[in-house]
Amino acid sequence: MSTRTPLAPETVLRNYFHAKDENRPHLLAEVFSPGAELEIVNRASSISFPAVTQGREAIADVLVRHFGRIYEKVYSFYMRRPPAVARRFSCDWLVAMSEKDAKNVRIGCGRYDWLFDDEAPCLAAGLVITIEAMEVLPPSALEPVLDCLQHLSYPWSSAAAVTSIAPRIDMPLPVLQYLGRQTDGA
Numbered sequence: 001m002s003t004r005t006p007l008a009p010e011t012v013l014r015n016y017f018h019a020k021d022e023n024r025p026h027l028l029a030e031v032f033s034p035g036a037e038l039e040i041v042n043r044a045s046s047i048s049f050p051a052v053t054q055g056r057e058a059i060a061d062v063l064v065r066h067f068g069r070i071y072e073k074v075y076s077f078y079m080r081r082p083p084a085v086a087r088r089f090s091c092d093w094l095v096a097m098s099e100k101d102a103k104n105v106r107i108g109c110g111r112y113d114w115l116f117d118d119e120a121p122c123l124a125a126g127l128v129i130t131i132e133a134m135e136v137l138p139p140s141a142l143e144p145v146l147d148c149l150q151h152l153s154y155p156w157s158s159a160a161a162v163t164s165i166a167p168r169i170d171m172p173l174p175v176l177q178y179l180g181r182q183t184d185g186a
Contacts, residue, residue, distance in 0.1 A: 006120040009082035009089050013114070016124075017076050017155045023068035025060035032056040033123045038063070044108065044134035071097040071106070073142070075149045077157040078112070079179065089114045092179060094162055096145050105141045108134035109175045135172035144169045 019027035
């Protein structure tokens, strides 16, 4: 039995964005259990990831090290907060980033389905990332996108907040449609 204090799901999720967005793979030790499983359901043709990855170090290679070699200026947002205690948590997400080489801007969205260990420190035992859309914009979109993202609450935002900034950055329609389905009652 572990003597470590359980981490709240909110802490685990925040640590995940710090690791991924800031290219800090060592922080995944406070996100995933050593034997965690990552599954990626990719419905976008403009980005690729392995469908299944086993183990924290392999997850770090896929979601942080490899990702960090290709993308920079990464801003990720959860569309809702998790409860204080949870075994499972699902929510939509939004990401915007730029390609290091081509300088194109990418804006994507989808769903996270988290599964947490029962025992402290209650790290993630599994994560399913569904990529619903990943749109590519020209490099000229970077400054307006980054400027508008500064108006969102990080890392917890909402579809309504994203919709409010969308007109200022020509938010891609597939992203708006996916995130807007919650506010439209769908």
